[in-house]
Structure formats: structure tokens, C-alpha cells
Amino acid sequence: MMNLIHEFVSQGINRTEPNDHNLTAKRDVIIKYVESGFLEVIIWWIENQMPYKEQDMAAQLMNVSIKGPYIIQPGLHAE
Template identity: 65%
Template sequence: MKKKKDPRVIRTHQLLRKALIELMEERDLEQITVQEIAERATIKRATFYLHFEDKQALVHQYVDEILTELSESIIVPMNKSSEHFDIHAGKVHPNFLKLFHHITDNYNLFYALLVRNRVAYFVTKLGSVIHDFILSGINWTEPNDTNLTAPREVIIKFVESAFLEVIVWWIENNRPYSEEEIATHLLNLSVLGPYKHIPQRSGGG
């Protein structure tokens, strides 16, 4: 049986996370001290060290929990949620929506760690989640390599890199498109590419 967390520990972690994100929205992580995090969280510095070795440990635990939650939401049930999904119906896959809904729910965290600070640990971990998401999606959509326009690993790297940068842009610009709109745009780009029809430009003299 999973051990239930002490409510006091949960409360302390919530206060520390809120304080961390608030401070990171103001300035770079490297400039923030444990003392400042503790003061913003209205706890003693000694209490901080009862829970975390340093501020990096706080960041890592927070990131791990948020991205594990994201991964379990969009990757694990991919095959099940795709059983009755028609990719040609013009609708966005529900897991694409879950990705952007999760970002909206944790907007301050994503902004602070991905845009305002671009924390390497967060970028790497998020990149790994997106990689697995794209991998499972492409493998479900087209398992036959002969129907792909490039080697599978090249396509996956291309799409996952695009996804990450579009997410950064979407957050940085205060989400100019709704979750459904941006999810639909990315799905269409992933499956169809940027053109509705192949451009027919001819060289001129």
C-alpha cells in the first residue's frame, strides 16, 4: 500500500513551489537563494533543509512530478485513446489537447522554467516526454517505414524539436491560440506538412 503523505509536508512543499515560481518570474534561478525562497514561502530556512538539500533539489522534484503526470496523461493511454480515432476526420487527437491543457494548468511553472529561465533540467525532461509522445503517435499512425518520407528517427527528431519550440513560442506570446487551435495546427503540420498543396513554382529567367 502506498504510504499517505503527511498533510504538513504537502503544505510545505506547496508553499516552497509557489515561492520558487514567483521568484523565478522575477529573475534568474541562479540569482535566487534558499533564504529568499524560505522567506517568500513564510517558513524558516532550517525547515527548507528538512525537505530539500538545495534549491536544485526542489526544482528537480517539482519538475519530475509535473512531467510524470503529463507523461502518464498523454503517452501511456495513447493506444487505448486511439482505438476509435480517425486521423482523416479533421479532429484533433484528445492526447494533443491534454498536452496543452496540462501546460495551461501549470502555466506559471512552464513560463518560469521554459521561457523566463530556460532551465536545462526542465527542457531536457520535457523534451524526453515529447519524444515519447511523438514516437508513440507516429508508430500508431504509420508503422510501415516504406510509407514515410524520411527515416523514422529523423522524422521523430524533426517533429519533437518543432513541438518544443512551438510550445515555447505559445507560452512566450501568452497563448495567442486556444488549446484546441494550437493542438490542431501541430497535428496538421505533423501529418500534412506546411502546404495544402505542393507548391508549383517554376524557375524564371
């Protein structure tokens, strides 16, 4: 399963941002960070009787990976 997650994450990051100069950390560190997060969330999802549909979980993981956890970046919203 880790190989599948690794390939999915690697391909996604490589396609989204091929230029290493635009990344906030080394590409291999980012890939490992994201894939380990995916794995832990998938384990949690299975242990909790899959409370969300597969497609919904995949979309949520991709959104968090690409956009982060916030709709509006903290500190950037109008007061």
C-alpha cells in the same frame, strides 16, 4: 516535457505509418525532427502569452506534422 513530446510524437508516427519503407527518412530522425519543432512552437506560444487556445495549438501542430504547411501542395494547383 521533452519526454512527453517524444512519446506523443513517437506514438503518433508509429500509429500513422508503421511501415518504415513508407517514410522519407529514418524513423528516429523523423521523430527527433517533429518533436524539436513541437518544442520550439510550444516555447514560442508560451513566450507570446498563448495567443491560441490549447486545443487549437494541438490541432495546428498535428495538421502541420501530418499534412505539412500547405493546403494544396505547391506546384500541384491548376494555373
